Amino acid sequence: xxxxxxxxxxxxxxxxxxxxxxxxxxxxxxxxxxxxxxxxxxxxxxxxxxxxxxxxxxxxxxxxxxxxxxxxxxxxxxxxxxxxxxxxxxxxxxxxxxxxxxxxxxxxxxxxxxxxxxxxxxxxxxxxxxxxxxxxxxxxxxxxxxxxxxxxxxxxxxxxxxxxxxxxxxxxxxxxxxxxxxxxxxxxxxxxxxxxxxxxxxxxxxxxxxxxxxxxxxxxxxxxxxxxxxxxxxxxxxxxxxxxxxxxx
Amino acid sequence: xxxxxxxxxxxxxxxxxxxxxxxxxxxxxxxxxxxxxxxxxxxxxxxxxxxxxxxxxxxxxxxxxxxxxxxxxxxxxxxxxxxxxxxxxxxxxxxxxxxxxxxxxxxxxxxxxxxxxxxxxxxxxxxxxxxxxxxxxxxxxxxxxxxxxxxxxxxxxxxxxxxxxxxxxxxxxxxxxxxxxxxxxxxxxxxxxxxxxxxxxxxxxxxxxxxxxxxxxxxxxxxxxxxxxxxxxxxxxxxxxxxxxxxxxxxxxxxxxxxxxxxxxxxxxxxxxxxxxxxxxxxxxxxxxxxxxxxxxxxxxxxxxxxxxxxxxxxxxxxxxxxxxxxxxxxxxxxxxxxxxxxxxxxxxxxxxxxxxxxxxxxxxxxxxxxxxxxxxxxxxxxx
Ligand SMILES: Cc1cc2nc3c(=O)[nH]c(=O)nc-3n(C[C@H](O)[C@H](O)[C@H](O)COP(=O)(O)OP(=O)(O)OC[C@H]3O[C@@H](n4cnc5c(N)ncnc54)[C@H](O)[C@@H]3O)c2cc1C
Numbered sequence: 001x002x003x004x005x006x007x008x009x010x011x012x013x014x015x016x017x018x019x020x021x022x023x024x025x026x027x028x029x030x031x032x033x034x035x036x037x038x039x040x041x042x043x044x045x046x047x048x049x050x051x052x053x054x055x056x057x058x059x060x061x062x063x064x065x066x067x068x069x070x071x072x073x074x075x076x077x078x079x080x081x082x083x084x085x086x087x088x089x090x091x092x093x094x095x096x097x098x099x100x101x102x103x104x105x106x107x108x109x110x111x112x113x114x115x116x117x118x119x120x121x122x123x124x125x126x127x128x129x130x131x132x133x134x135x136x137x138x139x140x141x142x143x144x145x146x147x148x149x150x151x152x153x154x155x156x157x158x159x160x161x162x163x164x165x166x167x168x169x170x171x172x173x174x175x176x177x178x179x180x181x182x183x184x185x186x187x188x189x190x191x192x193x194x195x196x197x198x199x200x201x202x203x204x205x206x207x208x209x210x211x212x213x214x215x216x217x218x219x220x221x222x223x224x225x226x227x228x229x230x231x232x233x234x235x236x237x238x239x240x241x242x243x244x245x246x247x248x249x
Numbered sequence: 250x251x252x253x254x255x256x257x258x259x260x261x262x263x264x265x266x267x268x269x270x271x272x273x274x275x276x277x278x279x280x281x282x283x284x285x286x287x288x289x290x291x292x293x294x295x296x297x298x299x300x301x302x303x304x305x306x307x308x309x310x311x312x313x314x315x316x317x318x319x320x321x322x323x324x325x326x327x328x329x330x331x332x333x334x335x336x337x338x339x340x341x342x343x344x345x346x347x348x349x350x351x352x353x354x355x356x357x358x359x360x361x362x363x364x365x366x367x368x369x370x371x372x373x374x375x376x377x378x379x380x381x382x383x384x385x386x387x388x389x390x391x392x393x394x395x396x397x398x399x400x401x402x403x404x405x406x407x408x409x410x411x412x413x414x415x416x417x418x419x420x421x422x423x424x425x426x427x428x429x430x431x432x433x434x435x436x437x438x439x440x441x442x443x444x445x446x447x448x449x450x451x452x453x454x455x456x457x458x459x460x461x462x463x464x465x466x467x468x469x470x471x472x473x474x475x476x477x478x479x480x481x482x483x484x485x486x487x488x489x490x491x492x493x494x495x496x497x498x499x500x501x502x503x504x505x506x507x508x509x510x511x512x513x514x515x516x517x518x519x520x521x522x523x524x525x526x527x528x529x530x531x532x533x534x535x536x537x538x539x540x541x542x543x544x545x546x547x548x549x550x551x552x553x554x555x556x557x558x559x560x561x562x563x564x565x566x567x568x569x570x571x572x573x574x575x576x577x578x579x580x581x582x583x584x585x586x587x588x589x590x591x592x593x594x595x596x597x598x599x600x601x602x603x604x605x606x607x608x609x610x611x612x613x614x615x616x617x618x619x620x621x622x623x624x625x626x627x628x629x630x631x632x633x
Contacts, residue, residue, distance in 0.1 A: 014270075034263070070256060070260075186260070186264050187297040188297060188298030188299070188302065188313060189298050189306070191260045192257070195257070
């Protein structure tokens with residue numbers, strides 16, 4: 001079985017994100033970029049499945065600019081076998097990403113797609129679900145355990161009430177949650193080996209996907225700064241402020 | 250000239266930074282306090298290839314360049330100076346066996362050293378000879394297929410825990426030409442250790458004397474020919490000096506980051522510290538010194554990679570400059586923190602204590618000046 005793992009290039013989680021002065025988005029120039037942490041978890045899971053003999057090939061896909069190739073290299077250094085770069089300078093929305101993934105899944109015919117439950121830049125939490133819908137596959141979201149058993153998989157999901165274990169038929173789209181595993185570090189020799197692994201390059205157009213956005217961003221703003229508190233003289237003043245300023249009573 | 254990192258170098262640096270942030274930094278203060286030698290974490294580092302960074306691949310090394318290694322040690326030291334520095338000594342000792350050892354020695358020792366199943370120490374200094382290392386007196390007398398060793402090595406990093414001691418001994422007459430290099434295993438009869446030294450910094454690794462009393466080591470453990478030991482020891486130190494310089498860079502980077510963050514938080518006289526021009530200028534100087542030190546260190550690493558005839562000169566210059574700058578930057582960062590900088594609750598006093606020894610070991614900074622001046626005046630004499 002093949003596993004397809006999309007890996008997104010996002011602003012590194014350690015970076016303090018700054019909004020552009022014109023409110024059109026966030027600053028990405030000269031900012032450290034890394035693989036979306038949930039995607040690292042997906043790659044780790046796929047590589048572990050390969051090490052366990054359940055999976056034959058792990059393919060890492062990134063949809064983004066030329067530099068997204070570095071993110072694919074990271075996945076290859078962690079143990080993925082080959083990469084596909086869907087090159088575009090447009091900022092793709094989850095629906096367009098899902099369409100690209102559907103096109104690649106139609107071509108590669110993997111038994112499983114492991115998608116991060118969300119990307120830490122836009123926090124959409126949509127791509128996995130949309131991809132499953134477009135493909136007409138089963139979906140198992142927020143996975144904390146994945147077990148493959150013949151033509152089925154058993155997936156433990158993190159739900160509000162606790163854990164839920166479901167059985168789904170392959171092929172399936174799984175979205176990975178934080179507790180699925182702890183991703184490994186890429187070792188120096190594996191970083192070197194990753195250079196020799198192939199990366200195919202294609203584009204949304206070649207995959208027959210229209211990358212045009214369906215949403216329009218009106219404004220991006222910093223969260224409001226926390227204002228300092230004030231001291232009140234007595235209970236009467238407190239009640240007055242709660243009623244007339246905070247308007248909570 | 251290109252000052253940007255290659256894609257590979259960025260990936261090596263990233264790997265080391267992540268490892269340091271997750272596995273070293275959270276424990277560095279505790280290891281310092283309890284003098285804990287983090288063998289488990291170092292073995293994890295070895296799994297990533299950090300124990301034989303510039304050792305050949307056939308024995309488990311990563312076969313990278315000195316420039317790559319400098320980037321890696323800088324990143325590791327940002328997490329824990331003392332542990333990064335020990336890894337640098339282990340790498341140096343392993344490289345000496347890789348570079349100057351024969352096939353049997355490489356196959357016998359290196360697979361265990363690159364995985365850190367075994368840990369290596371470098372033994373040059375003696376109680377009576379430090380800077381003047383060629384005056385060492387530990388004697389090795391040939392007896393059949395063995396050497397019989399008598400003497401003591403002082404200040405040995407890792408002593409007591411390390412499994413393999415790459416030791417410089419006197420097999421011939423006085424001076425550098427009488428020195429040979431031997432691999433002394435920990436279980437050698439007649440090998441013992443002094444008590445762990447109590448010291449200012451570098452507390453996450455033990456330092457102790459290595460005592461040799463009629464210790465028998467097979468002649469097969471000699472690295473290189475008789476009389477080549479001093480040359481081998483000095484070759485190791487060229488790279489070692491870059492690594493120690495890089496460790497100072499990493500710690501100084503941490504200290505500068507802490508100082509800048511603090512300047513954005515702490516208030517005095519109704520303003521943030523960062524609004525005082527005197528401190529702005531101090532921060533500007535710290536960052537400038539750090540950048541200069543970084544460029545010299547990378548330059549020296551490049552010279553060594555290119556086997557430039559000036560490599561030793563560049564290594565000495567970089568070691569002198571970067572370890573002095575590293576100490577000054579950590580000390581200034583402590584000063585910017587005021588009284589808090591002096592407390593154990595903040596990392597600054599540990600940074601100052603840890604980088605201080607970089608000005609002393611692997612050749613004191615005075616000895617770096619001796620090397621630089623000898624080269625300058627030697628060139629002058631040759632030209633006249
Ligand atoms: C924590 C720690 C760990 C160490 N780890 C190791 C290790 O793993 N392996 C190892 O072999 N060694 C190790 N050393 C030893 C270290 O390399 C020596 O301490 C160093 O080389 C200086 O030698 P010394 O202490 O004998 O000083 P000395 O040589 O006695 O020097 C005393 C002072 O005189 C100055 N001086 C000496 N000669 C000259 C000169 N010609 N011109 C101008 N000034 C001069 C020196 O710079 C110094 O300031 C370690 C030391 C420390 C503190």
